[in-house]
Amino acid sequence: MRIDIITVLPELLKSPFEASILKRAIEKGLVEVHMHNLRDYTDKSYNQIDDYQFGGGAGMVMMIEPIDKCIASLKAEREYDEVIYMTPDGETLNQKMANSISLLDNMIILCGHYKGVDQRVRETLITKEISIGDYVLSGGELGAAVLCDAIIRLIPGVLNNETSALTDTFQDNLLAPPVYTRPSEYKGLKVPDILLSGNFPEIEKWREDQALKRTEERRPDLLK
Numbered sequence: 001m002r003i004d005i006i007t008v009l010p011e012l013l014k015s016p017f018e019a020s021i022l023k024r025a026i027e028k029g030l031v032e033v034h035m036h037n038l039r040d041y042t043d044k045s046y047n048q049i050d051d052y053q054f055g056g057g058a059g060m061v062m063m064i065e066p067i068d069k070c071i072a073s074l075k076a077e078r079e080y081d082e083v084i085y086m087t088p089d090g091e092t093l094n095q096k097m098a099n100s101i102s103l104l105d106n107m108i109i110l111c112g113h114y115k116g117v118d119q120r121v122r123e124t125l126i127t128k129e130i131s132i133g134d135y136v137l138s139g140g141e142l143g144a145a146v147l148c149d150a151i152i153r154l155i156p157g158v159l160n161n162e163t164s165a166l167t168d169t170f171q172d173n174l175l176a177p178p179v180y181t182r183p184s185e186y187k188g189l190k191v192p193d194i195l196l197s198g199n200f201p202e203i204e205k206w207r208e209d210q211a212l213k214r215t216e217e218r219r220p221d222l223l224k
């Protein structure tokens with residue numbers, strides 16, 4: 001998979017890809033992530049990439065020209081499966097969406113700022129608009145980092161057996177069951193006997209029951 005991220009703040013996006021699972025995925029050659037600074041694609045003075053909105057109103061709007069130039073230069077090199085725009089009014093990210101995006105070969109992710117991008121960008125250059133939740137971030141970068149983390153960990157070979165994504169919460173529309181580790185008793189707090197029994201079919205059944213119970217209690221909407 002190849003991910004090209006268009007941003008005005010590449011420094012904000014660096015660290016998630018320099019640690020832990022994402023770093024290892026890149027080192028293993030399973031994913032390539034490239035940052036493109038939008039300011040490198042403007043001819044205007046002071047590397048301007050935004051301007052006042054027509055019709056008046058507070059807040060700057062990102063201009064179409066630098067975005068168009070940046071996307072065109074990427075598309076001249078290869079084809080892209082999706083050009084994604086991170087925006088609070090996009091489709092809300094969930095595990096099902098992450099699963100399907102994780103199957104793509106390559107994608108561009110555009111991070112918005114200020115009041116967002118000129119509507120003509122959205123209508124002519126963007127193929128998918130994604131929000132990471134009903135709250136407003138100061139830019140699309142942290143949303144892009146969340147999206148990248150959610151999809152990269154699903155690429156076969158990124159996680160090993162111990163961290164397999166198959167048993168994650170949401171993977172079967174259920175929350176994950178409770179988990180315990182050593183010691184089996186701490187300050188009188190005991191691990192459920194069943195988990196120490198060695199009876200694996202019964203343990204599996206307990207986990208399924210617990211996952212269902214937790215989902216009913218916390219997220220009944222997932223069961224509908």
Ligand code: ADE
Pocket residue numbers: 086087088112130131132133134135136137138139140143
């Ligand atoms: N940019 C600003 N807020 C956002 C959100 N909630 N999701 C994705 N991108 C955003």
